[in-house]
Amino acid sequence: MNRASRPARVVILGGGFGGIAVAQRLERRLRPGEGEITLISRENFSLFTPMLPEVSSGELDVRHVVTPIRSQLRHAHFVLADVRALDVDAHEVQITHTLTGRDERIGYEQLVIALGSSTSTFGLPGVAERVFALKTLEDAGILRNRLVWLLELADSTSDPALRRRYLTVVVVGGGFTGVEATGEFVELFHSVLRFYPSIDRAMVRIILIEGGPVLLPGLPPRMGSYSAANLRKRGVEIITGDGVARADDDGIVLQSGARIETATIVWSAGVAPSPTIGGSPLPRTKRGAIVVGRDFRVEGFRDIWALGDCAAIPDGAGGFYPPTAQHAIREGPVLADNIIATLRGQPTKPFSFNALGMMASLGARRAVAQLPGNHVLTGFLAWFLWRSYYLLRLPGLDRKLRVAFDWTLELLFPRDIAELRVYSREAQSSAAADAGLPPHDAELPHI
Numbered sequence: 001m002n003r004a005s006r007p008a009r010v011v012i013l014g015g016g017f018g019g020i021a022v023a024q025r026l027e028r029r030l031r032p033g034e035g036e037i038t039l040i041s042r043e044n045f046s047l048f049t050p051m052l053p054e055v056s057s058g059e060l061d062v063r064h065v066v067t068p069i070r071s072q073l074r075h076a077h078f079v080l081a082d083v084r085a086l087d088v089d090a091h092e093v094q095i096t097h098t099l100t101g102r103d104e105r106i107g108y109e110q111l112v113i114a115l116g117s118s119t120s121t122f123g124l125p126g127v128a129e130r131v132f133a134l135k136t137l138e139d140a141g142i143l144r145n146r147l148v149w150l151l152e153l154a155d156s157t158s159d160p161a162l163r164r165r166y167l168t169v170v171v172v173g174g175g176f177t178g179v180e181a182t183g184e185f186v187e188l189f190h191s192v193l194r195f196y197p198s199i200d201r202a203m204v205r206i207i208l209i210e211g212g213p214v215l216l217p218g219l220p221p222r223m224g225s226y227s228a229a230n231l232r233k234r235g236v237e238i239i240t241g242d243g244v245a246r247a248d249d250d251g252i253v254l255q256s257g258a259r260i261e262t263a264t265i266v267w268s269a270g271v272a273p274s275p276t277i278g279g280s281p282l283p284r285t286k287r288g289a290i291v292v293g294r295d296f297r298v299e300g301f302r303d304i305w306a307l308g309d310c311a312a313i314p315d316g317a318g319g320f321y322p323p324t325a326q327h328a329i330r331e332g333p334v335l336a337d338n339i340i341a342t343l344r345g346q347p348t349k350p351f352s353f354n355a356l357g358m359m360a361s362l363g364a365r366r367a368v369a370q371l372p373g374n375h376v377l378t379g380f381l382a383w384f385l386w387r388s389y390y391l392l393r394l395p396g397l398d399r400k401l402r403v404a405f406d407w408t409l410e411l412l413f414p415r416d417i418a419e420l421r422v423y424s425r426e427a428q429s430s431a432a433a434d435a436g437l438p439p440h441d442a443e444l445p446h447i
């Protein structure tokens, strides 16, 4: 069939901030018959990452910070699948359907890559296999359970060395995720220690390690110094100017040679662009980000575009836009407009955006915020701003209400210490045994 006689196939890879923003704009602006949109993502929901630290501490329920992709789209076709590879010569994407494991190739006329980033441990010895990341919903759920387990384990032993190890949590990385997670862990322990009378508050050690000289590097120094003072006041030990050298079964060793005995290392020290399209001929920076022009078109390819965390997007002043949700949601509409312009034979436009600022919540009703003009707000007002802004930004009225409800409950009740193993193999086997059934794997439906 002649291309001119049928709609252009626009395929979007990734259903996060960037991918959804592109799809929504295309849905709104494409004329009937001009293009058909397919969005492929490995989960059927988008994750609202700014609230992930609160999920890891049990303040927010896991389901409340995700929004189903289908509910955010009007007529785009959604495919629940893992993107495996890209065949640029055949104009096809190779995917594996998440639930059935079936492989398929999907053709495109315009391709948008919005696959985000993954956690990087920089190849440090022993680190990748021992740390807990805070990037996905699973990470947050696992971490929350882990923190509860630590208290159960510490309560079940009288060996002081073992108790110390269980009750020491190390957070590596003093950027906004590490700072927010640390503040949230303090709140979790503070809230639930009443249920563990054998554990004194002074026994719990939370250590935050930042390789640079201050917390929140890259933001106004007052934000870092306020955060450090606030966390210290709440009992956090902060180590700056020292990085992780390696990890082993007993804990971690810092570059200075200092050793910290711990069973729990939370890693928020590095992200790298998604490795998924690694084997394709797309140009990449040393970090692995896809090289695009200011209009998001991948260098050397007329029909491939990239945005968000997986792309290196020139800011027009010699640098690159930072990998934040704030940027990805603004990049999406401009990229979509450029695809439409291309389909209509019109010129594309460069992306330009001045960041609104950054905010980090410290828990305990405190936060730090960088406002336009590089002004800094700290304390309760910053926290109020953080909550109001992100609540407004969370997609879906039902999600907004659920989160607001979680926050209200938290004012009245301690955090939940129910230890959830619902989806684990162990829990499934014991549920099957209880029901008098042979053990079976309910994790994948095998349909």
Ligand SMILES: Cc1cc2nc3c(=O)[nH]c(=O)nc-3n(C[C@H](O)[C@H](O)[C@H](O)COP(=O)(O)OP(=O)(O)OC[C@H]3O[C@@H](n4cnc5c(N)ncnc54)[C@H](O)[C@@H]3O)c2cc1C
Pocket (backbone or CB within 6 Å): 013, 014, 015, 016, 017, 018, 019, 040, 041, 042, 043, 045, 046, 047, 049, 050, 051, 052, 053, 081, 082, 083, 084, 114, 115, 116, 117, 134, 135, 136, 177, 274, 276, 307, 308, 309, 310, 323, 324, 325, 326, 327, 328, 359
């Ligand atoms: C804990 C945490 C807190 C954060 N807080 C903030 C904040 O407060 N403010 C802010 O501006 N930014 C924040 N960020 C950064 C922000 O989340 C990212 O910059 C943003 O998500 C980037 O959007 P994206 O569309 O590029 O990628 P993402 O939103 O990560 O979307 C990528 C999508 O691609 C899917 N995907 C990936 N690989 C595959 C594959 N192979 N096959 C199929 N699908 C795939 C993923 O499942 C995901 O849906 C935070 C990040 C984290 C981890």
